[in-house]
Amino acid sequence: MLNQSKPTLAFNLKPGTRLVGKWKRNSYVIQQVLGKGAIGAVYLAKQSDKKLVALKISDKVASISSEINVLQKLAKVRGNSPGPSLYEVDDWLAPDGICYPFYTMEYVQGSELSSFLNNRGSAWLGLLLSQLLEELDQLHQIGFIVGDLKLENVIVTNSPIRLRFIDVGGVTQIGRSVKEYTEFYDRGYWQCGDRKAEPSYDLFALAMLALQCVYPNRFKKTEDAKGLLLAKIKQAKVLSAYELVLSRAVSGRYQTAISMRQDLKKVLILQTKVEQPTATVHKGRSQNRDWLEIFMFGLSSLIFYLLTAFY
Amino acid sequence: MQAGKLKQILLITDGCSNQGEDPTLVASLIKEQGITVNVIGVLDHGDEDSESLQEVEEIAESGGGVSQIVYPQRLTQTVQAVTKQAMTQTLQGVVNQELRSILGDTQSIESLPPSQRGEVMEVVEELTETCDIQLLVLVDTSASMQKKIELVKEALIDLSISMNARIGDNKFSIYSFPGKKKATTQILDWSTKLDKLASVFPKLTSGGVTPTGPALKEALHHYGQAGLLRSLKRHAESEQADFGI
Incomplete structure (x- = not known):
């Protein structure tokens, strides 16, 4: 149920909290909050190999699953894929008995x-x-x-x-x-x-x-x-x-x-x-260049205008 | 899988009902008819305790829908968020039912491993985007809502921008309550767009009554579901019988 008045544990993880993934058993230690949004909260977390990752955790299974789907699709792009890279997807069975879905991704500093x-x-x-x-x-x-x-x-x-x-x-x-x-x-x-x-x-x-x-x-x-x-x-x-x-x-x-x-x-x-510095250039030439630039600019604006009019 | 047509009632109110049937009961009966009841409670500034709006959550819960309590300034975002969330929630329910029938009683989207969950959610998302929806908006226009009605109007026009960006078809209708002779007054009959809304929003009634229950009952009637009215009547009769009247 959509309700702002009852913030869940996922939004209030204290630094030092240790999360262990339910499926893959990897552990993460929360360092600090990076941001909180409508769907979930993002924390800076340390993996067991000391690597820092961004960890997004939520109480909204639907929204977070669809984000993960998107990240997986982005990862399939060859070369520099757009957006942050996705590392791991898992659930955390919290002390309050609720199972919170989370994922880790590249920590973009x-x-x-x-x-x-x-x-x-x-x-x-x-x-x-x-x-x-x-x-x-x-x-x-x-x-x-x-x-x-x-x-x-x-x-x-x-x-x-x-x-x-x-x-x-x-x-x-x-x-x-x-x-x-x-x-x-x-x-x-x-x-x-x-x-x-x-x-x-x-x-x-x-x-x-x-x-x-x-x-x-x-x-x-x-x-x-x-x-x-x-x-x-x-x-x-x-x-x-x-x-x-x-x-x-x-x-x-x-x-x-x-x-x-x-x-x-x-x-x-x-x-x-x-x-560009014009001090070393001969005065006459510099003025010529200025005029040329104004002319070129005028010309390109005219082309822009014509193109726009054409479209 | 076919989602068919989603039916929702969105109630926008700022106070407790004080006339007629218990709105929570009416909402439960509406849910039985396959229509979801969502409620947005509009706060006044300096009215933080929101005790008068406790009913809001109860109505949505019995109506199988989503509720949210907000300040008028946040109405626009809330109206579309609540509507979309309710759609996802309903469709997730439909999908969960399918899962149970295939995988057994204990299965739900939440209990699947994350990779399979992703695939199921893709189906839910697809359905949310493509299903047809029929949305009846019920606006409380009692005196205390007077200052907020302009924002309600903006929020509804904005809602239609969001909904009409979807692939599926939309139908909206708007009713206000309390009405003059009946519990509700029609502001807009079923239509696909809300842009003409600006000119049709009514002058406000200044009555002190908030007949939320009867208004919800009439809203259902506008869906053409006479079956429910009969069951309401039966319920009333059995209640009378219980008390030996």
Whole structure:
């Protein structure tokens, strides 16, 4: 029964608690809480071989089984599979007599996206989003979307610096209804589309992720929800370079992660060109180059415009 | 396996029933007809003890459904979560029954090893996505709900966005209670979408009565299940007989 008032043991494991799997008899010692969600709680746990893993435990057999199914499918992707890797699936017969299902997965260490941007500079945003788009594309290719893409579900790893999604709770098969979502990131809430799982659903959420980084306190929906989002993108200085890409994602104009990534890459290339030091270059040539860049930018905008009009 | 059509009643209320039949009894009888009763109890701020909402859990339990008590701000997410969870719960029950008939009385999804459990859950998920559903929403519109009705409306429109993203067919109807002459008033007859809801939500009645039991009974009637009404009547008669009336 869905009930918030009776938190079960699975959500309140104290550091030092030892779990032994009912089926595979492996043991894990809880180190600390990493996060708590609607479906279950995630803990940092130490295996008997001292290896640290993330352990997700729940009292909801149905939801956790379906997450495990998704992780198993992701593991079948060759090369860098999207999302965290799944290690072990088991049950824990707890002292309270209840059998809690759990699974262990790769412990992805890193920092929260917004604090990373605060520390290292917002210039990283475009690159990080582009990396995540690559991972999204892999996922879309095998027929799934992230669904519940949000700040809490992504992490920036240290070496190499990479933005990854770490929670598969919302991962949904393309064509079905999105399993789990968060209002602020949901295009249905913003009257920008339905809640059917398709790549463009994730791309909308990705644009909202960028907005969430700029507006940590979020903002309230108005009558013209889509107009508000476009205005918020325009108003944010940090996002000015990505305005076109983000506006298109919010408007549902990208059908694939690759097409959004291509546009984003164009912006990133443009950025590196503009930021190149010009001091050593002859003045006249530098001005010529500036003019050339403005011309090229104008030309590419025109092509963008024509393409959009064409579509 | 065919799941057929799921039938649910979703009751949204903020208080204790104070008129007519015991809603817990009515919910049990509705469950007997293969219809699940889910209840969302809406809290007032500063009304944390929620004693008046204890009934909420009891009704859902007897109705074989899901209950949740929330603040009005969380209504939107709760309405869709409760509906989906109830669907999964019902379908899980159906699958469990099948398992028992194949593997014996002690088997259930929970007792299977994790690998097989995953396969069974995939079936449940598939059914949840593809089954047809008929959902009757029963909204308490007594005076104390006045400030919350706007949020109820938003939550229901949002629910239809979630439900219509599924592959299976949906039918919704909405009734409010207390009604003028009867226990309920029809707000929306069976339809597939709720987007027109904004214009049809009624002016609120300001009566103090909350006839939850009779309203549930009428809700069942709207499903066209006259059988239950007869069994209710029989129950009343036998009760009278017990007391020698």
